[in-house]
Amino acid sequence: MIQLHDKQFVPFISAQEIDFAIAKIAALVEDDFADEVPVFVGVLNGAFMVVSDFMKHYKSPCEVSFIKMASYEGTTSTNEVKQLIGLDRDLSGRSVVIIEDIVDTGNTLVALKDLFKKQNVKHFKVATLFFKPEALKNDIKIDYVGIRIPNKFIVGFGLDYDGLGRNLPEVYQLKE
Numbered sequence: 001m002i003q004l005h006d007k008q009f010v011p012f013i014s015a016q017e018i019d020f021a022i023a024k025i026a027a028l029v030e031d032d033f034a035d036e037v038p039v040f041v042g043v044l045n046g047a048f049m050v051v052s053d054f055m056k057h058y059k060s061p062c063e064v065s066f067i068k069m070a071s072y073e074g075t076t077s078t079n080e081v082k083q084l085i086g087l088d089r090d091l092s093g094r095s096v097v098i099i100e101d102i103v104d105t106g107n108t109l110v111a112l113k114d115l116f117k118k119q120n121v122k123h124f125k126v127a128t129l130f131f132k133p134e135a136l137k138n139d140i141k142i143d144y145v146g147i148r149i150p151n152k153f154i155v156g157f158g159l160d161y162d163g164l165g166r167n168l169p170e171v172y173q174l175k176e
């Protein structure tokens, strides 16, 4: 068990299971894009570890870029997703694969889809290490999913609780 701020977390997914899931996604993406040079776009902050391991498993030519998004809870129930660091290059005509740590409500992905619609990309695909199907509030397609998890808060492997826990090599679940 570990403690971060005021909360306790219990071990949930091992480093080995995570690596296996990322290798699986990388193989599926490689099957689909090995005959071109895709651009992987990691969503900061959470996805930095997933992108790193994904790239090590992906053996064909590829490029990487990052975008930084943050969602804010407004006073209404509508969530606003803000772009904090933007894309630094022209992606028109390119095949883009978004790499996410986790898809929860899907609000971030909806904002990304809107953004990339304006970029005239050739293909727009989404890969995520974790997916909480019960939390999804939007009608969006996720092309590559590593591990489906229940709708409970997790930390580790890039995911944080109020800034802490991102450095954990495995994933922990909030203790009830």
Ligand code: IMP
Residues within 6 Å of the ligand: 046, 071, 101, 102, 103, 104, 105, 106, 107, 108, 109, 152, 153, 154, 155, 159, 160, 161
């Ligand atoms: P969205 O709700 O799908 O837009 O996800 C927004 C962001 O919330 C994700 O990219 C994560 O950074 C964060 N998030 C969602 N679920 C969790 C969790 O269980 N632990 C830590 N961060 C999470």
Ligand code: MG
Residues within 6 Å of the ligand: 043, 044, 045, 046, 047, 100, 101, 102
């Ligand atoms: Mg994220």
